[in-house]
Structure formats: C-alpha cells, structure tokens
Amino acid sequence: METKESENGRPTDVAMATYVAVGGGKKKTKRFGGDKKQQCCSHRPPKGALSSTYYSYSGASPVDAYQIDNESLLDHGADASGGDMTSYGDVTEPADDAVAVHCTYLERCLNIKCFAFFCCVFAVVSGALVTGYVSSVITTIEKRFEIGSSASGFIVASVEFGTLGAAIFISYFGGRRRIPAWIGFGACVQGIGAMVFVLPHLLAQTYTITGGLGGNSTLGDNVCTLGPQRAKKMYPGQICDLRGGFGNGPYVMILVLAQTMVGIGGSPLFTLGTTYIDDHVTRESAPIFIAFLYATGALGPVLGFGLGALMLQFYVDTFTFDNRILNLTPADSDWVGAWWGGFIICGVLLLLTSIPFFGFPKVLVREKQRLREKAAGLVDSKVVEDDPLGRTGPRNYGTSIKELPRSLWRLLSNPIYLITSLGICCEISIVSGFILFLPKYLETQFGLSKSFANLLTGGIGIPGAVVGILVGGYLLKRFQLGAKGAVQLTLILNLSASTGFGLLLFLGCDNVKMAGATTSYFNSSVQHLSRPDLAAACNVHCGCSTNEMELVCGVNGLTYFSPCHAGCVSVHAVGGSRRQNYTNCACIRADLDAQAAEWTGQGPMATNGRCRSTCDSLLPFMLLLFLMTFLVAGTQMPLLMTTLRSVQMEERAFALGVQFVLLRVFAYIPAPILFGTIIDTTCILWEKVCDGHGACLLYDVVHFRYKYVGNCAGMKLVGALFFGVVWLFIKRDESRRSRAKHKEDTTADHTEASCSWTGLEPVYDDNRPHASDVTTRDRKQDDQPVIYESSL
Known part of the structure; x- marks a missing residue:
C-alpha cells in the first residue's frame, strides 16, 4: 500500500484508479489521492474530458472513480466491483478539448436514499398499471371484446408468464452484476408492453352498443316490434358472417402478449431492488426501507384505480363519439369507457422512470464504507470480519449456469424457506384474485357504476394495504422480532383476517327480482327458477334479443331484461331529461292481472333502469374491507424478512427470484383464472356470440358473494396451517440451538449474537457448505437449517 503525507501531516492511503475517455488528443497520466472529503471533486479531470468515461474495472460509474480509496478496494475486492482490480495505479487523462465531468452534482444522487426513491417511483407506476388500472378496466374489456370472466382472468394472469420466465435467470445472474441497470431495462420493457395494450383498440372496428348485433342504438329503440319491423333486426348468425368467423380471439392474444411483456419488465424490481437496498443499509434500517418500497408498490393501485375511474368517464371511441345520437352517460349499462387511455399514460411514465437507474453503479462505495465504519465503531475488528455485511460467499456464485441446479436444490431443500413460500402463495392468491375482481363484485352486489366501484376500490380498499405494510415493518423494528416472533405475528394477523372474511359473507344484497331470470313473470312470490327463460306468452311475438340488455322497472315492482321483454310497444321522454317512460307493456299488465292489483292512472308502464333495492350493506362492507386489507x-414484511433470513447472504436475490417463480406458479397465475371460473359459475344469463357465449349479463349475487368471499376465507385458513408448520420448525430448531448454547463458551455466544444484521436474525447455519461445494453425501447431513435464537 502506498501512502503520502496529507495537509494535516497524517499519512493517507493513495486512491488509485484509471479512467479512459474517448476523445482526440494526447493522453496524460496522473496519480491522485488525499483525504476522503477531497477524493471526489477536488480531483476532477481537466476541462475538455468527455462525460462518458470507462474504467479499468467493470461496474463503476464516473462518480465512483473519485471516491474509491485503497481501503474500500481492499474491503470489497473483486467481488464488490465484479471485475479485475489489479490495474489501478495510473490515471489516464484525455486531452483538454473534451467535456469536463462535474461530479459534484452527480454524487448527490448516488446514494441509497435516492436509489430507494426511484425504486418507489417505479413501484408506484408499475403497481398503478399492473394491479390498479388493469383491474379497473377488465370488466370494460370483457364487454368491449365480448369475453367471459375466465378469459379475462387468463389475460390478467398472463402478466405472470413473463415474470415466471424471467425471474430465475434475472435473480441468479443479475444479483452479481449491475443491479440498477437491470431494473432500468425492466422499466423500459414494461413501458413498451403498456403501449402494446393499445393495439386492439387501434385495430378493432368502431364499437357498437347493441351487444354485438350490429348498428348503434339509442334508448327507446329496444321495444316490442311487430310484423315487418322484426326483419330489420340482425341476429347472431348474421353478425358472425359479417365478422368472417374470427371473433375477437386475435385481440385477446395481443392483450396476453402485452401482459407478458409487462411481467418481464417488472421482474427485477422486487428481487434485485430489495437485495441492492439490503446491501447498503444497516440492519436496523432494512425493514423500514423495504417496507416503504412495498408500501409505495401498494399505493400504486390507488392511483391506478383512480386513473381507471377517470378514463372510463370518456367513451371508448371518444374522438368519434356523438352523444346527440347515442344519448348515453357513464351510468348506463351500455356505456363502454376509454379503457385504452391509461395504458398510454402508464407507458410514457415507465419509460421516463427507467432513465435514472442507468446512472447508478453496481456498488455505492461510499455507502458501503459508511456501513463498515459504523460497524467498526460498535464491535472489534474480529467481529466485523464475521459480520454478514462483509460476507459475500463463494466468488463463483451466480456466475456459472452449471451451478444453477445445485443452488436451486439447496433452496428447495430448506424446509423453512419452502413452507414459508407456500404459505405466501395462499396470501398472494387472495390478493391477486380478490382485488382483481373487487370492482366487478361491487358493481354486481351493490349495483354501482364501474367508475364509482373503481373509486371505492382504490380509495378505501388499497390504502388499508399501504398502512398494513408500514405497520408490519414498524413492528419488526420496534420489537426487534426474531424469526419465531415474526411467524407468530403472521399467525395472529392471518387468523384475524379469516374471521373478517367470515363476516363479509353476511354483508351483501339479495338478487334483483328480474322476470324470467330470478323470479316468475306472472307470480313475483316465486323467488327461484330452475332455469332462466326470458321468453313468455306476453313477449313471444315481439322478437326480443337476449343480447340487448336494457333494464326497466315496471310499476309492479319487477325488473325486466329490456322494454321488449316487458312487452312495451311505445316510449315517451320525460321532459328534457334522459328518463324514459315505456307504456302499453303487456307483461306488466298480465302480472298485475295475476295479482289482482289495481292499475295506476298511467296504466301498465315501466321506466328505464332497475328497480331500487333496500340494501344498505355497502358502508359496513367498505369499513370491514379496509380492516381486512390492513390485516392481510x-x-x-414479516414474511419477506423471514424469507431473507432463512438463506445465506449470497443466496438472497436468487431466493427471492425462486420465490417469485413459486408465487407465479401457485398464486399469481392460477388465482385470477380460478376466481374468474368461480365467478362464471354464478352467471344466470350469458351474452350469445359466434363461438358460444360472451360476457355475463346477469349474476346470481347471493351465490357470487358466498363463492367469492368463501374462497378467500378458505385460502386464509390453508395459509395459517403452513405458517403453523413453519413456527413448529423454528421452535424445534431454537430448542436444539438453546441446548447447544450451554456447551459453548462466552466468546462463541458473543460471536453468534453479532450475526443478527437486520430486524430478523438469520435462520440458516452459516457453516453449511455452499451449493457449489455440496456433494450428495454432504447434502444428506446438512439439509436441515439451524435457527438462531429468537428475541421472543
């Protein structure tokens, strides 16, 4: 090590690095060094140097070259930079005609706080797109392209196909490379994927609001028609001929492709980003930093649902929409909003968000040095050597694909890691399926408009999740919960949430009394029909379409599928309002006669819209929903920290990547499809399209509630069983560890106690050989992890 005298007379290490700038002119060589506070901008390259510089070791940024000192180079070694550190004696200076690098302004942002901030921005925009906006417009996409909930669930689940294919390789290889650049590239891919979402809207023909039967209609057109007028209507067979028989399958495939790209782009953020933050903060701060990252990720859906509510206020073909012809508002059942607009906004924001990540280096040397100096002030040098902050494990980990199978086996043979991951799968299944179809549930259960349902979901449901994540991270830090305590907290919250789902089963509404669907045409006391049949003697001669749903409420208290199904032959507007009165309704007359009821002064008539219900469960439902999302x-945070501490330090990124794959295989992909299929089983009336049935027109809301909420309660209980098994494993191994401690001397006890480097203590045996060194014989003896003693 070479030294020289500083201004205050103390010897300081000479920081040596080499930068080479591309430019014309003669190169000069220069050696520099000095005090730490002078190492950045007091040794700038001369004016004329190009701003794009390259160094003799890989993974560093222009700013880092000036703040690397000999001590940090020796501490981190080749492992910190990912390249050769042997040639750092000379500094090569370009000619004076290059552009100077002013690192004073750049270094202000090259710290872990700025990196975490940009990660939070990425998480917000990504969460707004993936969880919030897609969920808010999925029912509109169903109506626009005439697909069922199972098909829309497949579209939503396809985002995980991209994550599934990319997560393992990104986490395994990216964890040892320049993590910020990988995250920036992912943001670019996700932004492009958001743009691809718009293609079906651009390629499809102008939308018609007659349920696929062709031609734009207005309120009042769908009445009982007789004689030659019936021939003017088009029926499904004719529309299929006009479409050429292809339907909307190609558009669905484009949506699946877009979702796949979005999934690929989002993979690096929560795998590599979490590891990068964990590498550069203290053990006390790690839970809070990561909690804020996940909380902002949960805040994104709030903005996404709000954006969805805003965009659905505009008509799908907003540039050609003429309301004087269609006479529609967003509250009408025929309204289809501009679902595609938010994808453009999110795509542009994601592309802009990617830019800052490319400016961060592989290692924030100054942050690492600060952590080491803090650790050196707390414990002696021997303890610092053993502290996990300094451990990087075998240098070849994550560099060879040949070691990937062994590394994967090591993780999957870790029972605490594996069972914890399976329990998280149950939790994610609830989040993925429940939140996705929550706007649809509010629409059908409480008769809300799409935009208002999205506002309630984003404004009440999602904020509870944000608060819950922050509180979970705070409890970890406040009480310094160990592995056992974290799982105990998880069990308490899990069982409380299961009770809440049980209460949600009783907070809902009854089915609307619709003639021919949920009750009889001529005897409203019959509440259940063995098979829905909209045809009746009073409307069989009208030629009514079963696709053109335009609900009307008769004076007899029954809701009818359309004025045509009510047998109404004429319509009258009420003043200058949009309210329509349908008169001479044969089915209403027949029902009144069957009940021996007196006619009103206006005769058998109906008004547009469903009959009002007396259901008042919306407020208590939303209050309980806030509490539920908080508990879930x-x-x-307890589960994330348990996962990170159940593996060795060099395995963390790969462990999160493998866990992401497990979550995709057992939660994110099947959950939307499962929930969509369950919801489809509660459909009473289907729209008829070329290839069978399209979107559901009417649900049995009682069965919808029992199956939708009951499925969540069941998954919660299964998750509680998994976490109970994890708790038993931890308790067993802690008891074993406690007995072994009595046989150890005081020095060994002190060394083990220093191994707790975040809010949770490690739950792996540090003496286990690495995956690359494990043989078949050794693996049989070392598969069981050892749990350090918990604080509880």
Whole structure:
C-alpha cells in the first residue's frame, strides 16, 4: 500500500484508479489521492474530458472513480466491483478539448436514499398499471371484446408468464452484476408492453352498443316490434358472417402478449431492488426501507384505480363519439369507457422512470464504507470480519449456469424457506384474485357504476394495504422480532383476517327480482327458477334479443331484461331529461292481472333502469374491507424478512427470484383464472356470440358473494396451517440451538449474537457448505437449517 503525507501531516492511503475517455488528443497520466472529503471533486479531470468515461474495472460509474480509496478496494475486492482490480495505479487523462465531468452534482444522487426513491417511483407506476388500472378496466374489456370472466382472468394472469420466465435467470445472474441497470431495462420493457395494450383498440372496428348485433342504438329503440319491423333486426348468425368467423380471439392474444411483456419488465424490481437496498443499509434500517418500497408498490393501485375511474368517464371511441345520437352517460349499462387511455399514460411514465437507474453503479462505495465504519465503531475488528455485511460467499456464485441446479436444490431443500413460500402463495392468491375482481363484485352486489366501484376500490380498499405494510415493518423494528416472533405475528394477523372474511359473507344484497331470470313473470312470490327463460306468452311475438340488455322497472315492482321483454310497444321522454317512460307493456299488465292489483292512472308502464333495492350493506362492507386489507398486508414484511433470513447472504436475490417463480406458479397465475371460473359459475344469463357465449349479463349475487368471499376465507385458513408448520420448525430448531448454547463458551455466544444484521436474525447455519461445494453425501447431513435464537 502506498501512502503520502496529507495537509494535516497524517499519512493517507493513495486512491488509485484509471479512467479512459474517448476523445482526440494526447493522453496524460496522473496519480491522485488525499483525504476522503477531497477524493471526489477536488480531483476532477481537466476541462475538455468527455462525460462518458470507462474504467479499468467493470461496474463503476464516473462518480465512483473519485471516491474509491485503497481501503474500500481492499474491503470489497473483486467481488464488490465484479471485475479485475489489479490495474489501478495510473490515471489516464484525455486531452483538454473534451467535456469536463462535474461530479459534484452527480454524487448527490448516488446514494441509497435516492436509489430507494426511484425504486418507489417505479413501484408506484408499475403497481398503478399492473394491479390498479388493469383491474379497473377488465370488466370494460370483457364487454368491449365480448369475453367471459375466465378469459379475462387468463389475460390478467398472463402478466405472470413473463415474470415466471424471467425471474430465475434475472435473480441468479443479475444479483452479481449491475443491479440498477437491470431494473432500468425492466422499466423500459414494461413501458413498451403498456403501449402494446393499445393495439386492439387501434385495430378493432368502431364499437357498437347493441351487444354485438350490429348498428348503434339509442334508448327507446329496444321495444316490442311487430310484423315487418322484426326483419330489420340482425341476429347472431348474421353478425358472425359479417365478422368472417374470427371473433375477437386475435385481440385477446395481443392483450396476453402485452401482459407478458409487462411481467418481464417488472421482474427485477422486487428481487434485485430489495437485495441492492439490503446491501447498503444497516440492519436496523432494512425493514423500514423495504417496507416503504412495498408500501409505495401498494399505493400504486390507488392511483391506478383512480386513473381507471377517470378514463372510463370518456367513451371508448371518444374522438368519434356523438352523444346527440347515442344519448348515453357513464351510468348506463351500455356505456363502454376509454379503457385504452391509461395504458398510454402508464407507458410514457415507465419509460421516463427507467432513465435514472442507468446512472447508478453496481456498488455505492461510499455507502458501503459508511456501513463498515459504523460497524467498526460498535464491535472489534474480529467481529466485523464475521459480520454478514462483509460476507459475500463463494466468488463463483451466480456466475456459472452449471451451478444453477445445485443452488436451486439447496433452496428447495430448506424446509423453512419452502413452507414459508407456500404459505405466501395462499396470501398472494387472495390478493391477486380478490382485488382483481373487487370492482366487478361491487358493481354486481351493490349495483354501482364501474367508475364509482373503481373509486371505492382504490380509495378505501388499497390504502388499508399501504398502512398494513408500514405497520408490519414498524413492528419488526420496534420489537426487534426474531424469526419465531415474526411467524407468530403472521399467525395472529392471518387468523384475524379469516374471521373478517367470515363476516363479509353476511354483508351483501339479495338478487334483483328480474322476470324470467330470478323470479316468475306472472307470480313475483316465486323467488327461484330452475332455469332462466326470458321468453313468455306476453313477449313471444315481439322478437326480443337476449343480447340487448336494457333494464326497466315496471310499476309492479319487477325488473325486466329490456322494454321488449316487458312487452312495451311505445316510449315517451320525460321532459328534457334522459328518463324514459315505456307504456302499453303487456307483461306488466298480465302480472298485475295475476295479482289482482289495481292499475295506476298511467296504466301498465315501466321506466328505464332497475328497480331500487333496500340494501344498505355497502358502508359496513367498505369499513370491514379496509380492516381486512390492513390485516392481510400486515403479514408482508414479516414474511419477506423471514424469507431473507432463512438463506445465506449470497443466496438472497436468487431466493427471492425462486420465490417469485413459486408465487407465479401457485398464486399469481392460477388465482385470477380460478376466481374468474368461480365467478362464471354464478352467471344466470350469458351474452350469445359466434363461438358460444360472451360476457355475463346477469349474476346470481347471493351465490357470487358466498363463492367469492368463501374462497378467500378458505385460502386464509390453508395459509395459517403452513405458517403453523413453519413456527413448529423454528421452535424445534431454537430448542436444539438453546441446548447447544450451554456447551459453548462466552466468546462463541458473543460471536453468534453479532450475526443478527437486520430486524430478523438469520435462520440458516452459516457453516453449511455452499451449493457449489455440496456433494450428495454432504447434502444428506446438512439439509436441515439451524435457527438462531429468537428475541421472543
């Protein structure tokens, strides 16, 4: 090590690095060094140097070259930079005609706080797109392209196909490379994927609001028609001929492709980003930093649902929409909003968000040095050597694909890691399926408009999750919960949430009394029909379409599928309002006669819209929903920290990547499809399209509630069983560890106690050989992890 005298007379290490700028002119060589506070901008390259510089070791940025000192180079070694550190004696200076690098302004942002901030921005925009906006417009996409909930669930689940294919390789290889650049590239891919979402809207023909039967219609057209007028209507067979028989399958495939790209782009953020933050903060701060990252990720859906509510206020073909012809508002059942607009906004924001990540280096040397100096002030040098902050494990980890199978086996043979991951799968299944179809549930259960349902979901449901994540991270830090305590907290929150789902089963509304669907045409006391049949003697001669749903409420208290199904032959506007009165309704007359009821002064008539219900469960439902999302999200930080501490330090990124794959295989992909299929089983009336049935027109809301909420309660209980098994494993191994401690001397006890480097203590045996060194014989003896003693 070479030294020289500083201004205050003390010897300082000479920081040596080499930069080479591309430019014309003669190169000069220069050696520099000095005090730490002078190492950045007091040794700038001369004016004329190009701003794009390259160094003799890989993974560093222009700013880092000036703040690397000999001590940090020796501490981190080749492992910190990912390249050769042997040639750092000379500094090569370009000619004076290059552009100077002013690192004073750049270094202000090259710290872990700025990196975490940009990660939070990325998480917000990504969460707004993936979870919030897609969920808010999925029912509109169903109506626009005439697909069922199972098909829309497949579209939503396809985002995980991209994550599934990319997560393992990104986490395994990216964890040892320049993590910020990988995250920036992912943001670019996700932004492009958001743009691809718009293609079906651009390629499809102008939308018609007659349920696929062709031609734009207005309120009042769908009445009972007789004689030659019936021939003017088009029926499904004719429309299929006009479409050429292809339907909307190609558009669905484009949506699946877009979702896949979005999934690929989002993979690096929560795998590599979490590891990068964990590498550069203290053990006390790690839970809070990561909690804020996940909380902002949960805040994104709030903005996404709000954006969805805003965009659905505009008509799907907003540039050609003429309301004087269609006479529609967003509250009408025929309204289809501009679902595609938010994808353009999110795509542009994601592309802009990617830019800052490319400016961060592989290692924030100054942050690493600060952590080491803090550790050196707390414990002696021997303890610092053993502290996990300094451990990087075998240098070949994550560099060879040949070691990938062994590394994967090591993780999957870790029972605490594996069972914890399976329990998280149950939690994610609830979040993925429940939140996705929550706007649809509010629409059908409480008769809300799409935009208002999205506002309630984003404004009440999602904020509970944000608060829950932050509180979970705070509890970890406040009480310094160990592995056992974290799982105990998870069990308490899990069982409380299961009770809440049980209460949600009783907060809902009854089915609307619709003639021919949920009750009889001529005897409203019959509440259940063995088979829905909209045809009746009073409307069989009208030629009514079963696709053109335009609900009307008769004076007899029954809701009818359309004025045509009510047998109404004429319509009258009420003043200058949009309210329509349908008169001479044969089916209403027949029902009144059957009940021996007196006619009103206006005769048998109906008004547009469904009959009002007396259901008042919306307010208590939303209050309980806020509490439920709080409890469910509160388990996220304890489970994440349990996962990180159940593996060795060099395995963390790969462990999160493998866990992401497990979550995709067992939660994110099947959950939307499962929930969509369950919801489809509660459909009473289907729209008829070329290839069979399209979107559901009417649900049995009682069965919808029992199956939708009951499925969540069941998954919660299964998750509680998994976490109970994890708790038993930890308790067993802690008891074993406690007995072994009595046989150890005081020095060994002190060394083990220093191994707790975040809010949770490690739950792996540090003496286990690495995956690359494990043989078949050794693996049989070392598969069981050892749990360090918990604080509880």
